[in-house]
Amino acid sequence: MTQPPSGPTPPSGPPPPGKRWHTREDSGIRLDARLRWWHDDEPIQHPRIIELFNTSLVLDEQGRYQLQIGQDWCYVQVEDAAYEVRTVDVTPDERVSVRLSDRTAEALDPVTLAVDSEGVLTCRVKGGRAKARFSRDAQYQLGELMEQDEGGHLYLRAGQRRLAVPVALEALGA
Numbered sequence: 001m002t003q004p005p006s007g008p009t010p011p012s013g014p015p016p017p018g019k020r021w022h023t024r025e026d027s028g029i030r031l032d033a034r035l036r037w038w039h040d041d042e043p044i045q046h047p048r049i050i051e052l053f054n055t056s057l058v059l060d061e062q063g064r065y066q067l068q069i070g071q072d073w074c075y076v077q078v079e080d081a082a083y084e085v086r087t088v089d090v091t092p093d094e095r096v097s098v099r100l101s102d103r104t105a106e107a108l109d110p111v112t113l114a115v116d117s118e119g120v121l122t123c124r125v126k127g128g129r130a131k132a133r134f135s136r137d138a139q140y141q142l143g144e145l146m147e148q149d150e151g152g153h154l155y156l157r158a159g160q161r162r163l164a165v166p167v168a169l170e171a172l173g174a
Contacts, residue, residue, distance in 0.1 A: 027074035029067065031057070035084050035101070035133060054101040057082060059130050080116075081133035083125055088141040094159035096145065100125060100132060110156055110163045121167070 028040045037044040037053050044050060056067045057076070065078045084101040088108070091097050096108040112124035121134040121142065134142065145156045146165065154165040 025075055027067075027076055029053075029074065030077035031065075031079065031082065033080035035081060054084075055103050057102055059126055063129065081122060081131040083130060083132040085121075085123065085125075085132045085134040085138040088138050088145070090145065090158045094161045096142075096156055096158050096163065098123070098125070098132070098138070108156075110165050113165055113167050115167055 030038050037050055053067060056069050058066050058068050060066055065076050065082055066073050067076055085098045086101060087099040089097045097105050098108045099105045114122050116122055121139050123132055125132045147155050147157050156163040156165055
């Protein structure tokens, strides 16, 4: 006796008008420059789906972004930053740590800080392979750690440590 094939049945025939069939390589899912999820140019608005997508986003060895949910995956288009910095902390060992939208935390490399065209701080994460955009709260939290020396240079204060910041005060709108 023959077993039926497992898994979903692939669609047959042409897609309905105005729709298209998707593949893992062409999922129709994208993350825009403001970290909003879209599918076929329709905004994804359900908070649980947004959280699932945020926590399932990974960068593969070739530098392509994927959503990995269980055993299923697909490539997604990321227009700019892939992650949001949601919280900034100073760890007990006096390091500045960022918590990201994928629920991971890592040490901030202050050398990677930059300001985008909208005045929003960004940094490099995931070993420098991905860009993260600071939320308003996180940008404020980082600002609370910043100090300016007599020469006008910015530093992050982490306990007794001072970490140079390659961002000009004027770029922050101060």
